Amino acid sequence: MIPSIKHILYVSDIAEGSKPAFRIAVSLAKQYSASIIFLHVITPIPESVILSLEGTLSADEFRNLRQDGIYNLKHLINERIMTFCESELENFDWKPKIQSIISKGNVHGTITEV
Numbered sequence: 001m002i003p004s005i006k007h008i009l010y011v012s013d014i015a016e017g018s019k020p021a022f023r024i025a026v027s028l029a030k031q032y033s034a035s036i037i038f039l040h041v042i043t044p045i046p047e048s049v050i051l052s053l054e055g056t057l058s059a060d061e062f063r064n065l066r067q068d069g070i071y072n073l074k075h076l077i078n079e080r081i082m083t084f085c086e087s088e089l090e091n092f093d094w095k096p097k098i099q100s101i102i103s104k105g106n107v108h109g110t111i112t113e114v
Contacts, residue, residue, distance in 0.1 A: 005032040011039045011111055014080050022088050029096035036096050038085065039114050040077055042070075042104045074102045 010025040012018040029036050054062055081100045089095050103110050 005034045007037055008032075008034050009037050009039060009111075009114065011041070012084075014040065014077070014084050019088060022084075023091075026089065026092055026094075026096060030092075030094045034096065036098045037114070038081055038098055038100045039111065040081060040100070040102050041107045041110045042073060042077070042102065043107060044104065070104065077102050 005028070008025050008029050010022060012022065025036055028034070053065070057065065078100055081102075085098055101114060103114065105113075
């Protein structure tokens with residue numbers, strides 16, 4: 001019995017080399033009428049950088065930098081994901097539903113969790 005596949009997890013750094021894997025994910029999604037979950041993981045800032053910033057900025061400046069920085073980075077990455085998908089899907093006669101997830105954390109752990 002063939003399993004029912006409803007979602008395909010596609011993990012990418014949005015680099016040029018990830019296009020072939022995306023095309024395969026789209027082909028599989030079409031075959032199973034599945035949606036694609038596009039996951040991009042932001043790795044945490046190294047502790048040495050955090051310590052350096054904390055020593056340079058006030059507590060409020062540091063807190064604002066972290067909050068605004070993550071928000072702005074997620075927004076920028078989401079725009080890149082949408083542009084990437086639109087560009088790649090131009091060559092397909094069928095377009096899957098795509099949900100993007102941008103998560104911060106350890107890459108391997110986040111992939112397993114999602």
